[in-house]
Amino acid sequence: DSGVTQTPKHLITATGQRVTLRCSPRSGDLSVYWYQQSLDQGLQFLIQYYNGEERAKGNILERFSAQQFPDLHSELNLSSLELGDSALYFCASSPHLAGGPRTTADTQYFGPGTRLTVL
Amino acid sequence: DAKTTQPTSMDCAEGRAANLPCNHSTISGNEYVYWYRQIHSQGPQYIIHGLKNNETNEMASLIITEDRKSSTLILPHATLRDTAVYYCIVRVGRSSASKIIFGSGTRLSIRP
Numbered sequence: 001d002s003g004v005t006q007t008p009k010h011l012i013t014a015t016g017q018r019v020t021l022r023c024s025p026r027s028g029d030l031s032v033y034w035y036q037q038s039l040d041q042g043l044q045f046l047i048q049y050y051n052g053e054e055r056a057k058g059n060i061l062e063r064f065s066a067q068q069f070p071d072l073h074s075e076l077n078l079s080s081l082e083l084g085d086s087a088l089y090f091c092a093s094s095p096h097l098a099g100g101p102r103t104t105a106d107t108q109y110f111g112p113g114t115r116l117t118v119l
Numbered sequence: 120d121a122k123t124t125q126p127t128s129m130d131c132a133e134g135r136a137a138n139l140p141c142n143h144s145t146i147s148g149n150e151y152v153y154w155y156r157q158i159h160s161q162g163p164q165y166i167i168h169g170l171k172n173n174e175t176n177e178m179a180s181l182i183i184t185e186d187r188k189s190s191t192l193i194l195p196h197a198t199l200r201d202t203a204v205y206y207c208i209v210r211v212g213r214s215s216a217s218k219i220i221f222g223s224g225t226r227l228s229i230r231p
Contacts, residue, residue: 002162033218043163043221056218090162092219107153108219110162 003027004093004111012117018079021114025072025093031055032074033094033108034066038087049074081118088113123207123222130228137194139225141207144188150210152183154192156203157224163206166192197229 003026013019025032034046036059045058049068060066063081068074078085092108124142131137143152154166167174167181169190174181180193194201206224 002164004162035219042223043157043219045218045220048218058218088160092162107165107168109165112162113160115160 002109002111004091004109006089006091006111006114008114009112010115010117012119013081014119015081015083017081017118018077019081019116021076021078021089021091021116023074023076023091023093023111025074025091026109029093029095029109030072031094031108032068032072033092034060034074034076035090035092035110036087037090037113038084041087043090046076078116083118086116086118088115123209125205125207125222125225127223128226128228130230131194131197133198133229133231134196137197137201137227137229139192139194139205139207139227140189141192142189143207143209146187146209152181152187152190153208153210153219154179154181155206155208155219155221156201157206158200158203163221166205197227199229199231201227202229203227 005024007022030051033048035043036046037043046060047066048056052068063079066076090110090113092110094106094108151168151170153168155163157163167176167179169181169183183190204224204226206221
């Protein structure tokens, strides 16, 4: 158990709909990362938040958005869903003390994922 | 982050040591070598990381060559539960945007 929790575990919805995935980081971790894993794509980085602020963006579609709340939990919002959005969505967290020396490791711990199926 | 090269697949007999190689010839001085694994559709699991010295924890050992251009993850007594995809990742430590770029990894099969 990594200490990162994600809800729901499974989500089945229809094309055109909107869903929200939730992530609670490990206690004390300030950074949250979202990743998408499709069958044919492997693990792809979507977006990172640090202490409530967006810090980095990866291959995230404009139909997708995320936020991190004051209690540090994060939500990933997926709208106008398409069949191709069916995937596993993972959240990870790390302590990530900004401004720390670059020679210090920053390990990410992953949650169990949310399996999204778009029909 | 530097690129890594891993074999696509490997197998190992249960109870034997599994040695998973990784090449990272373009690694720079402030980049760490990380290993994660993913057991069938579960979240990736952190295994170990190192900068220059060899490292050992309760899961595995990490051997990094002196020139740091390659490394080997060692699972000392492989079990069937170690069947997974293993990812070798090279990345800078703490930074303002420290995303992980996952490659294809090595699919390790443990045979009884």
